[in-house]
Amino acid sequence: MKKNLISATLPCLLLALTACDRSGEQSEKRQAVSETSSQLNVPDYWPKRQAPVNTALEARIQALMATMTTEQKVAQIIQPEIRDITVEDMRRYGFGSYLNGGGAYPNNNKHTSIDDWVLLAEQMYQASIDDSLDGSRIPTMWGTDAVHGHNNVIGATLFPHNVALGATHNPELIKRIAEITATEVAVTGIDWVFAPTVAVARDVRWGRAYESYSENPELVAHYAKAFVHGMQGQGETLFDQQHVISTLKHFIGDGGTVGGDDQGDVRVDEQQLFALHAQGYITGIEAGAQTIMASFNSWQGEKLHGHQYLLTEVLKNRLGFDGLVVGDWNGHGQIPGCSNEHCPQAFNAGVDIFMVPGDSWRALYDNTLADVKNGVISMERLDDAVSRILRVKIRAGLFDKPSPAQRALAGKKEKIGDSEHRAIARQAVRESLVLLKNRNQLLPLDPSKRFLVAGDGADNIGKQAGGWTITWQGTGNQNSDFPGATSIYQGLKNAIDKAGGQIELNVAGNFTQKPDVAIVVFGEEPYAEGNGDLDNLEYQRGNKTDLALLQKLQAQGIPVVSIFLSGRPMWINAELNASDAFVAAWLPGSEGAGIADVILRNTNGDIAFDFTGRLPFSWPATPAPATGKPETTLLAYGAGLKYGADELLSAKLPIESETASDQLPPVTLLAQSVKAPWRIDIGSPDQLITNTSNVQSAGPVSIRTIDKTLQEDARLLQFSGESIGMFALRADFPVDWRGYLDQHSALVFSVNPTKLGDKPLHLITACGEKCLASIDLHDTMQALPVDTWSQISVDLQCLREQGMNFGQTFVPFSLQTGSATVFSIADVKIEPGKAKTATIRCAE
Numbered sequence: 073m074k075k076n077l078i079s080a081t082l083p084c085l086l087l088a089l090t091a092c093d094r095s096g097e098q099s100e101k102r103q104a105v106s107e108t109s110s111q112l113n114v115p116d117y118w119p120k121r122q123a124p125v126n127t128a129l130e131a132r133i134q135a136l137m138a139t140m141t142t143e144q145k146v147a148q149i150i151q152p153e154i155r156d157i158t159v160e161d162m163r164r165y166g167f168g169s170y171l172n173g174g175g176a177y178p179n180n181n182k183h184t185s186i187d188d189w190v191l192l193a194e195q196m197y198q199a200s201i202d203d204s205l206d207g208s209r210i211p212t213m214w215g216t217d218a219v220h221g222h223n224n225v226i227g228a229t230l231f232p233h234n235v236a237l238g239a240t241h242n243p244e245l246i247k248r249i250a251e252i253t254a255t256e257v258a259v260t261g262i263d264w265v266f267a268p269t270v271a272v273a274r275d276v277r278w279g280r281a282y283e284s285y286s287e288n289p290e291l292v293a294h295y296a297k298a299f300v301h302g303m304q305g306q307g308e309t310l311f312d313q314q315h316v317i318s319t320l321k322h323f324i325g326d327g328g329t330v331g332g333d334d335q336g337d338v339r340v341d342e343q344q345l346f347a348l349h350a351q352g353y354i355t356g357i358e359a360g361a362q363t364i365m366a367s368f369n370s371w372q373g374e375k376l377h378g379h380q381y382l383l384t385e386v387l388k389n390r391l392g393f394d395g396l397v398v399g400d401w402n403g404h405g406q407i408p409g410c411s412n413e414h415c416p417q418a419f420n421a422g423v424d425i426f427m428v429p430g431d432s433w434r435a436l437y438d439n440t441l442a443d444v445k446n447g448v449i450s451m452e453r454l455d456d457a458v459s460r461i462l463r464v465k466i467r468a469g470l471f472d473k474p475s476p477a478q479r480a481l482a483g484k485k486e487k488i489g490d491s492e493h494r495a496i497a498r499q500a501v502r503e504s505l506v507l508l509k510n511r512n513q514l515l516p517l518d519p520s521k522r523f524l525v526a527g528d529g530a531d532n533i534g535k536q537a538g539g540w541t542i543t544w545q546g547t548g549n550q551n552s553d554f555p556g557a558t559s560i561y562q563g564l565k566n567a568i569d570k571a572g573g574q575i576e577l578n579v580a581g582n583f584t585q586k587p588d589v590a591i592v593v594f595g596e597e598p599y600a601e602g603n604g605d606l607d608n609l610e611y612q613r614g615n616k617t618d619l620a621l622l623q624k625l626q627a628q629g630i631p632v633v634s635i636f637l638s639g640r641p642m643w644i645n646a647e648l649n650a651s652d653a654f655v656a657a658w659l660p661g662s663e664g665a666g667i668a669d670v671i672l673r674n675t676n677g678d679i680a681f682d683f684t685g686r687l688p689f690s691w692p693a694t695p696a697p698a699t700g701k702p703e704t705t706l707l708a709y710g711a712g713l714k715y716g717a718d719e720l721l722s723a724k725l726p727i728e729s730e731t732a733s734d735q736l737p738p739v740t741l742l743a744q745s746v747k748a749p750w751r752i753d754i755g756s757p758d759q760l761i762t763n764t765s766n767v768q769s770a771g772p773v774s775i776r777t778i779d780k781t782l783q784e785d786a787r788l789l790q791f792s793g794e795s796i797g798m799f800a801l802r803a804d805f806p807v808d809w810r811g812y813l814d815q816h817s818a819l820v821f822s823v824n825p826t827k828l829g830d831k832p833l834h835l836i837t838a839c840g841e842k843c844l845a846s847i848d849l850h851d852t853m854q855a856l857p858v859d860t861w862s863q864i865s866v867d868l869q870c871l872r873e874q875g876m877n878f879g880q881t882f883v884p885f886s887l888q889t890g891s892a893t894v895f896s897i898a899d900v901k902i903e904p905g906k907a908k909t910a911t912i913r914c915a916e
Contacts, residue, residue, distance in 0.1 A: 114390040117346055119354060121392035133462045136210070137455060144208045145458045146441045149419070151215070151398065153429035154192065155180065163199035165437065166208040168461050169264070170196060171215040172224060173401065173429060173783065174544030174600065180767045182542055182553070183226055186260060186485045193261030193476035210462070211470045213317070215264040215398075219283065219540050220661060221249075221497070222256040222488070227555045229256060229493040229662060230537050234269060235639055236504035236658030238285035238688030239712075243298040245500060250302025252493045254316045259487045261476030263468065264317040266365060268299040270352025271327035273640075275697045276689055278332035279604025282538060282639030282659055286688035288709060289351040296320060296352035300359035310360075311469045313480040320356040322367030322400060324382060325349045332697070334602050335368035335406075345371065353391070362395040362464045366423055368403050377415075378407040383422030396460040398425040401783050402432070414439040416448045424457040430779060489556040494663055501657075501666025506685040507713040509654040509721055514631055516679055516715060517589055519571035519672045523564070524587035524630070526621060527594040528579050529637045531561040536593075536637055538659035539600035544784055545745035546598030548764045554662060560593050560635060563665025564672070571675045581621045590625045591671075594618040595637030595657075602782040603744035604639065610695040611642040614737060622650035635667060641691040641698070645706075645725040656687075679715055686712040735904060736811055741801055741884055742821075742900040744785045749803040750884070752787075757798045757888065772797035778896060780822065780861060786898035793829055793892030798836075800886035801900070806839070809868075809878040809902065818865040818906035819885065822898040825853050829891020835866065837876050838883035845874030849887075852911060853895070861898075865910040868902075873914055 137145075148168030152161075155176050162170070178184045178192040193214055200212035222228040231237070231249050250268070257265055272292050273284035285295050305315035328349055329336030338345065353364065366383065367376045376382065377399055387393050404419075404426055405412035412428060413435035419426070428436050443449040465471060476482055487493075507515070517523075529535045534542075534549035536559065542549050551559065558566075561577050568575045576583055581590065595618075596611075612618055625632050634651040636644065639659055648654050657667060674680040690698035691707035698705040711720060739747075746752050752763035755770035766777045766784065772792040780786035791797040809817075819837075833853060838844040847870060856862045872878065885900050907913065 114386055115342060117343060118350075118386055118390045120390055121357070123392040123394040129463065129466055132466060133459050136462055137459060140458070141207065142444055142454070143441060144206060144210070145454050146437060146444060147206070147208070148210070148458050148461050149425050149440070149454075150433055150437050151425050151427045152433040154178065156430055156433065159195045159199045162196050162212065163202050164205045166200055166206040166210065167212055168210070169213045169215055169425060171427065171429075174217055174224065174540055175542070175766045175777070175784065177224060180765070182765055186225070186488060187483055189225065189260035189262070190477050190483045197475050211465065213263040213465060213468075213470055214261070215266055215319075216257065216262050217267070217540060218253050218257050218265045219267045219269065221253055222260065223541050225256070225260060225488065226542065226553060227489045229489050229497050230541060230554075230557065231497045232500050232504050232661045233282045233538055233639065233659040234285045235282040235688060236660060237295070237500060238291060239506050239656075239658065239685040240500060240503040241291065241686060242503060243294045245496075245503065246295045247298040247302035248496055249500065250299045250318070252496060254303050255314050255481065256488055256493070257316050258314055258479065258481040259484050261479065261482055262316065263470060264319070264363070265303060266319045266321060267303070268296060268318065268320065268352075268356075269322070270296045270320050270356060271322065272348055272352070273327035273332075273689070274348065275329070275332035276640035277606045277609060277697060278327065278329065279334050279599060279606070280326070280601045281332070281689075284327050286709075287690065288688070289348050291688070293351035293355040296356035297359040300356050300361045304360060304362070311467065313473060317362050317464065317468050319363040319365050319398070320353055320361045321365035322369070323353060323364050323387060323397070324367060324376065325371055326367045326369050329369050331607075332605065334605050337370045337373060339372060353387075357391055357393050362467060364393065364395065364397050366397055366399050366403060368400055368406065375407045377403045377418045377423055378410075378421045380421040388422060394460065394463060396424040396457070396464050397422055399423045399427045401427055401429055402779075403427070412436065416440070416443045419449055419457070420453060424460050489662075494556070497661055498663040498666045498669070501660040501663050502669050502681050504658055504660065504685050505667065505670050505683055506656040506687055507653070507683040508656055508691070508707065509648055509651060509719065510713055510715070511652045511719065511723070513716065514589070514633065514653045515671050516673045517633070517671055518573075518677070519568045519675070520573045521588040522574040522585065523568060523576070524581065524583045524590040524625075525561050525564060525575060525577045525593070526579060526581040526590055526625070527592040527618065527635075529560065529593035529595055529635070530579065530591075531559045531577060533557050533559050533662065533664065534598060535595070536560060536660050536664055537598070537662060538639055539598045539604065541598065543766070545600045545603055547745040550764070557662035558665045560660075560664035560667050563668040564591065566665065567668040567672050571672075581625055586628070587630060589633060590630045591633045591635065592618075592622060592625070593635040593637065594621070596639060596642075597748040599639070599745065602785065608695045609641070609643045609692050609697060611644045611647065613695075616646070619646050619650060622647060626650050633671065641687070641689050643692050643695045646727045648721065649724055649727065656685075682715050683713060686710045736815055738904065739812070739902040740900070741902070742787075742898070744782060746801060749805065749807070750801040751803070753798075753800045753802050755798065756795060760798065760800065771795065773799060775799070780824075780896070780898045786822075786824075786896050788896045789887070789894070791829075791889050791891065791893040793890060796888060796890040798886055798888040800836075800883055802883050802886075806880040806882050807884075809881050809884075812902050812904060813868050813872060813878050815904040816907040817868050817902050817904045818910040819868060819871070819900075820863065820865040820903050820906060821885070821900040822861055822863050823853065823856065824861045824896040825856055825858055826894040826896070827892065828853055828895070829889065829893045831889055831891040833887065833889045833891070833893065836883065836886045836888055837871050837881070838886070839877040839880040840882060843875065843877055843880065844883075845871040845876035847871070847874065847912060864912075865903075865906055866912045867907040867910040867914050869907060870912055870914040
């Protein structure tokens with residue numbers, strides 16, 4: 073999910089009658105759209121489906137509707153987030169649903185207990201059926217992003233991400249994974265899962281490519297059906313107390329945007345849209361999926377959240393979908409003429425539930441209620457949406473099941489990370505591994521030998537799990553946050569110790585005794601949507617530290633096995649050349665021992681498990697995406713070696729990139745997440761602690777993630793003024809940025825000041841304990857408009873003149889003040905060529 077938060081201080085807030093003086097224009101546009109839509113014929117390649125009618129169920133819906141007020145109906149279509157509402161808000165309004173976004177937990181505590189999850193579910197449920205304030209006894213439902221297991225919950229089974237599951241080509245495994253996920257979700261009292269993602273990623277530069285099973289729509293179609301059956305149940309198990317509601321997402325075309333741009337535009341024609349991007353919806357609807365999430369992207373320039381033709385004419389009328397359409401994270405606010413607080417266009421187009429995190433939900437409720445009373449939204453349309461919501465709730469048994477705390481699985485902690493569940497996840501890891509290279513049949517390895525395990529992914533469960541893991545972006549986690557999980561190193565160690573071999577872990581590739589084989593685990597840092605978008609698929613572009621590690625080991629005559637962790641195929645020709653064996657391990661999740669199962673022989677010297685994984689996406693021959701043409705495709709869809717097979721690749725692959733340039737690329741330090749190798753530290757200058765949560769305090773400093781343009785892409789900083797406080801991006805090892813100094817770069821960041829004190833506000837960069845530079849930003853910030861995002865840029869030369877050595881950059885950005893100060897920051901980066909136009913400039 074994701075996110076575009078427009079300022080809540082809009083001048084037209086609550087002015088539903090005037091709608092910022094555009095109501096007449098909007099009404100005319102809606103009428104024109106309605107007339108056009110009614111005249112359009114949906115092409116025959118879209119299958120025509122008639123949803124079966126259950127007369128008893130429909131009669132029950134109508135009976136409920138007859139008792140509901142307009143206020144109660146509008147409350148059903150509002151979905152706020154747990155960080156932004158209270159139980160008393162639920163009691164007063166009776167929201168039809170609510171959610172926890174990625175990185176949102178009860179009590180804002182990522183280590184909150186299973187009992188606390190169930191308690192919040194129970195409290196919200198009881199408040200929703202308490203009719204003392206709103207007169208309604210309709211149960212609410214809780215939605216969550218359980219996209220590779222119940223990934224917001226500490227200790228849950230974490231399955232490989234979808235890209236890895238695509239490599240298994242095993243629909244039955246997908247069904248079993250969905251069943252297990254449903255079980256662990258049910259333990260926490262949650263009713264509704266925002267999965268599966270049935271995107272068909274056509275350009276893996278997209279930061280959500282790992283949420284896509286494959287570039288092949290046929291495989292995605294098989295998986296959609298299997299997942300829905302596993303999540304919701306079938307026959308006698310349909311929506312029993314071990315199954316929950318599924319969601320097909322994101323309708324439609326999210327994987328087909330130009331350039332892989334997240335939330336971008338899809339420019340294929342309608343028949344291609346159907347053939348490439350609709351197949352998971354066709355099979356998912358047939359399998360009984362009850363909800364579909366609208367997408368952030370546009371098709372032919374029109375936002376999907378406002379696309380009446382696709383949402384209503386195609387999805388609901390032609391495909392016969394009689395469940396509900398839920399919006400994505402404030403996605404309605406991206407429609408031209410809309411805001412997060414007011415968007416009848418999205419609702420009239422076919423969105424049945426507004427997903428509205430943040431503090432916009434009150435205004436959205438009031439404005440939507442006014443729209444209904446004033447005819448901007450017809451009562452017929454409102455009744456249609458509410459009937460769909462009630463239909464889903466009745467089918468899912470929410471009116472008939474016990475309350476969340478009384479359900480069969482509620483609070484059964486032993487089911488979270490259950491050994492049987494982990495065994496299936498480990499199987500999924502084994503089946504997802506794709507062997508790209510195995511020179512001289514190096515694999516499988518004899519576990520009785522001596523091994524060096526290197527690379528920063530070897531003993532790093534957060535890295536092997538990827539994004540959407542405990543936190544939204546999957547960052548800020550440590551191995552201790554994964555009780556019961558196994559790192560790749562630990563899985564290797566267990567097997568090698570059992571076989572009598574020797575194993576040494578050293579991230580940098582150093583060793584006390586020369587090993588027989590080095591196993592190097594490396595790859596992408598965790599990311600989620602937006603933050604993971606790339607303009608180029610070259611791995612470690614401009615900073616080839618992992619390649620240097622491989623080459624160092626190879627130069628010492630040590631055979632090298634590379635285990636590559638990534639959410640997508642990448643251009644890694646140089647890394648392939650520096651490896652004797654190369655395994656695409658994707659993002660395997662919590663059960664890292666699955667790698668050892670395949671690459672090591674068993675104690676009898678036999679092959680325990682062969683490689684069965686096959687590429688779900690074409691692998692690129694250049695930094696540009698593979699297109700299926702020989703010159704851009706290194707390995708085709710479906711490629712992958714078994715033991716004993718002939719090599720697929722030549723011994724030495726070309727490593728020169730046609731897209732290479734002497735111009736250094738911009739370096740992002742902080743966007744939705746902090747970029748490796750940096751971390752966020754807060755507190756007093758002499759007592760800093762690492763930021764590990766969305767909301768955290770340390771001494772005089774408090775930090776919270778907020779939305780600027782995308783979900784959680786900014787940080788709200790509050791300095792109490794009781795003592796000097798600091799916010800810092802820091803690393804344990806220095807980075808050499810002298811090249812950026814040579815290219816006239818600037819340190820650039822966005823800032824939104826709320827309250828400034830009277831003491832200096834220092835921007836500090838540091839190159840060691842007694843090596844730093846400081847510039848007072850107080851007057852610069854004072855000149856900026858309050859509660860408005862602005863940009864500040866600082867010529868790196870100014871910092872160099874103050875004593876900064878950019879060849880030893882430990883702290884590229886920090887802010888320090890002793891005043892009571894409140895502001896937000898976002899988009900911290902180094903940009904070449906920006907020095908001459910910087911806010912703060914220095915002499916040539």
